Amino acid sequence: MLVSFGWLKVLYPYPNFIPPDSYNYLEAAVRNDFISIWPIGYSRFLRLVSCISSSHFVLVMVQYLLLMSVVLYFLFTIRYLLSPGKWLFRILLIISIGNPLLPHISNFVSSDSLFATLSLVWFTQLLWIQSQPNLKLLLWHAVVLLLAFTVRYTAVWYPLLSITIIIFTSMSPKSKKISIAAIAVLLLLLIARTQYEYKIKTDTAQYAAFGGWQLAANALYAYAYAKPMDTINGVQQFGLLHKIVNQHFDSLRRIGKNPKIEIGVYYMWDFSSPLRTFMNEKWLTNKATPFFTQWASVGPLYRKYGWYLINNYPRLFIKHYCWPNLVRFYAPPAYFMEKYNLGNTNVEPIAATWFDWKSNVLPIPATGININIISIFPNLLAIINPLFLISSLLFSTAGGFSQCSCKKLIACLLLFWFGNLIFSVFSAPIELRYQIFPVIVTIPFLGMFLTASMQTLLTRSAIEVNEPISKAKIST
Known part of the structure; x- marks a missing residue:
């Protein structure tokens, strides 16, 4: 860990910044905001470290020490609960600790x-809850x-898995109810407080304006392939928004540009995006309004608009957004x-x-400026993810589950793994940095x-070879 971190800071002594994310986190930390474009948890973390x-x-x-400490917690939990072989565990430990993704992701603001x-x-x-549950x-x-929940919206599906696991534990019904109630109460209090802050600042009661923007952006990648719906007869409730969307695609076609843009951040952040254009049109007469208020105020409408397009073009959505x-x-x-x-040499003054x-x-x-070691990981994960599926299937068909005491x-x-796959594909365009946590989990289990599948197959082969010899001895 010391070598890995030292290597990182020798090569890249300053942090890595992601515009506009990093600067928004810093601005929210300076103002001590309760709501922002992104969840506020990381900004609070920045304030805590600044103390x-x-x-x-x-x-x-x-950031690095916290991440690596938890990686060790995870690995030694596997060692205790699943008892992999000594040398297998040592190999997994070295691979996990030496993973260059971890110091590099820690170097980001x-x-x-x-x-x-x-x-x-x-x-x-969750592994401990399955194995040795207790109320504490x-x-x-x-x-x-x-x-x-306070750090990233991706956590929105975590409670579903947690509650499912808790329901099937061996604890008493009373303990299960208390734990599920604790999860529900804490999250509902956070959601209620967040909606209250949104209502005060933007006059809209919502939990995450970002979700509305993201949903509308995702839907537009599919609508770009559709025959445009008439503004008046098709979607009267969206009026000006849908008109601007149609005009945007028409203008791209007229100037010879392809409106079928590769999925990414175009509709979210590009100034020529129809979503940004509509927001600017809405606040044209009141430009002095803070950007966050303008941005958040259209979140609920964009959420409804996104669902409307997805419901009307489910096949196109699956083909042109989900599949890519x-x-x-x-x-x-x-x-x-x-x-x-x-490649930028300048950072924003807030940094x-x-x-x-x-x-x-x-x-x-x-x-x-190129971090060459990171460029190998897209190809590496193209091997790891399919291999994980194949190995888990092989483990099942080879009788791993029937012989395993940790089903x-x-x-x-x-x-x-499948929950993360489904949510990631439907929620937002996937990047490597969003998959750091799944990679950490996948590699040791892979x-x-x-190893277990190979051992099972070798054992079966040995039994099949020895059976004819044993029968021959008996007959003799």
Whole structure:
């Protein structure tokens, strides 16, 4: 761990910034906001670390130590509950600790590292809940879920798996009810408080305006392939919004550009996106309104509009959004992770102020802006993910489940893996940094599945070879 972190800071002494995410987190931390474009948990984390030091080195070190500590917690939980062989565990330990994705994701001023940390705690707790449930563990599990909720919207599906696991534990019905109630109460309090803040600041009661924007953006990738619906007869309730969307696609066709854009962040953040155009049109007469208020106010409408398009074009949505995103899950593009600060030498003034830098100009590392070691991971995951599916299937067909004393733990893993697959494909365009946590979980189990399957097959082969010899001896 020391070698890995030292190597990182020698090559890339300054943090990595993702515009506009990183700067929004810093601005929310400066203002101590309760709601922002992204969940507020990481901004609160930045404020907490700043109580120790304003140094960027300290921030990255804390993120790295937290992530690696939880990786060890996860690995030694596997060692205790599943008892892999000594040498297998040593290999998995070395691979996991030496994974270059971990120091690099810790070097971002972004919620990715913190969310991976909390998610790994959440999943490891699920393994303990399956194996040795107790009320204290379940209550701490509710707290971890709450923290994950405050850091990233991806955690929205976590309670479903947690409650499913809790229901099928061997605890008393009373303990189950208390733990489920604790999860529900904490999350509902957070949602209620967030909706209250949205109502005060934007006059709209909602939990996440980002979700409305994302849903509408996802739907537009499918609608780009559809025959345009008439603005008046088709979707009267959306009026100007749908008119702007149709005009946007028509204008692209007229100037010879392809409106069928590859899925990404275009509809969310590009200034020429019809979603941004509609927001600007709505607030044309009141431009002094803060950007966040303008941005959040259209979230509920975009959520309804996105669902409307998806319901009317389900086949196109699956073909032109879900399928390309499934391909990205198979081999997640690196994007922000493969270029140091995207090649920019300047950062926003808010970053220089927060970290007490004298200048907002960052030096280009001697190795250049390309982080070459990260570029291998899309191809590597294109091997790991299918191999995990094949090995888990092989483990099942080879009689692994019938001979395994930890069926519930394996079931928990598979529920998580497929839950993450489904949510990732439907929720947002997939990138490598969003899949750090699943990668950490997948690699050790892949190693154990392959080893167990090979051992089972070898044992069966040995039995089949010895059976004719034994029968010959008996007849003699």
